[in-house]
Amino acid sequence: MIDNLAPSLDMIVHRQNKDSVLSIPMRRCLRLYHRYEDDCPVAVPKPASLLLEPLITDYPLAVSFTDRECQSSDIVGGKGSSLALLSTLQHQVLVPPGLCLTVAAFQTQLEECSQLQKEITTLEKIVQGKLSGDLKQQCEKTVSLFGLTPVCGSVEAALVTLLGTLDTSTSFAVRSSAVGEDSEDLSAAGQNATFLGVQRHEEVLQAIQKCWGSLFTFQSVQYRRAIMTQNEFATDSIETLDFASKVIMADHFAKAKSMRAQIFS
Numbered sequence: 001m002i003d004n005l006a007p008s009l010d011m012i013v014h015r016q017n018k019d020s021v022l023s024i025p026m027r028r029c030l031r032l033y034h035r036y037e038d039d040c041p042v043a044v045p046k047p048a049s050l051l052l053e054p055l056i057t058d059y060p061l062a063v064s065f066t067d068r069e070c071q072s073s074d075i076v077g078g079k080g081s082s083l084a085l086l087s088t089l090q091h092q093v094l095v096p097p098g099l100c101l102t103v104a105a106f107q108t109q110l111e112e113c114s115q116l117q118k119e120i121t122t123l124e125k126i127v128q129g130k131l132s133g134d135l136k137q138q139c140e141k142t143v144s145l146f147g148l149t150p151v152c153g154s155v156e157a158a159l160v161t162l163l164g165t166l167d168t169s170t171s172f173a174v175r176s177s178a179v180g181e182d183s184e185d186l187s188a189a190g191q192n193a194t195f196l197g198v199q200r201h202e203e204v205l206q207a208i209q210k211c212w213g214s215l216f217t218f219q220s221v222q223y224r225r226a227i228m229t230q231n232e233f234a235t236d237s238i239e240t241l242d243f244a245s246k247v248i249m250a251d252h253f254a255k256a257k258s259m260r261a262q263i264f265s
Contacts, residue, residue, distance in 0.1 A: 051088070056072040056075055059102055061155050062101050062155070062161070063162075064099045071085050073179065076177055080177035099162040101155065113152070115149075123135070143213040147210050148209075160201060163201050170199075171196075175194035175195070176192035178192065191217075191223055192211065192220060195207040195211070
């Protein structure tokens with residue numbers, strides 16, 4: 001591009017052929033445009049293979065951020081798998097150590113406590129209109145029961161084993177990572193519970209119970225209800241929003257200011 005080449009020119013010349021366009025604006029400038037039909041000269045980077053989710057068929061109860069299974073959002077939800085994938089970039093991204101209870105752990109908890117499943121089924125029937133009842137009261141009842149129901153033995157054992165690999169003198173952040181909670185059709189940021197400054201493994205267990213229960217708070221149920229039909233709610237509220245919980249060593253966030261935002265929804 002050449003500007004101010006012919007400031008006194010009193011005409012406009014516009015010529016176009018197969019290869020170029022010559023344009024001389026009146027009293028201003030001369031510009032030459034060339035049609036470029038070759039490949040783009042800028043190399044387009046390919047996605048890094050190490051950030052692609054693996055296909056996992058085995059569903060353990062608990063996994064560390066460094067475990068391959070933790071890289072699957074089908075097993076630990078989007079937030080948990082994102083942290084696991086970022087953990088593979090050891091020299092580029094600082095990710096605090098942590099672990100996830102998987103969707104299998106959540107399902108095991110429901111199977112081990114039939115009363116939990118009963119309250120969830122009642123809640124879904126109220127949403128569907130198949131059962132009369134106060135939805136808000138049923139949500140509160142379900143959430144309360146989750147908080148009062150201890151984590152079942154097999155899940156606790158898997159959690160304690162992985163907690164033993166972390167520095168238990170530090171504090172932890174316990175928060176949700178539901179499958180499908182953040183997608184093209186759903187954005188559930190802030191809907192489910194987060195607990196900070198958790199220190200002992202007993203407190204971690206209690207926080208996990210409340211984290212699981214937060215899936216059934218009135219605001220969370222109403223949000224999913226607003227974007228689903230009644231039949232979809234019955235099949236999707238548990239199955240496709242399977243709950244995982246992730247435990248992160250929160251003290252590392254205080255030491256790594258750039259990573260602190262990772263703790264929030």
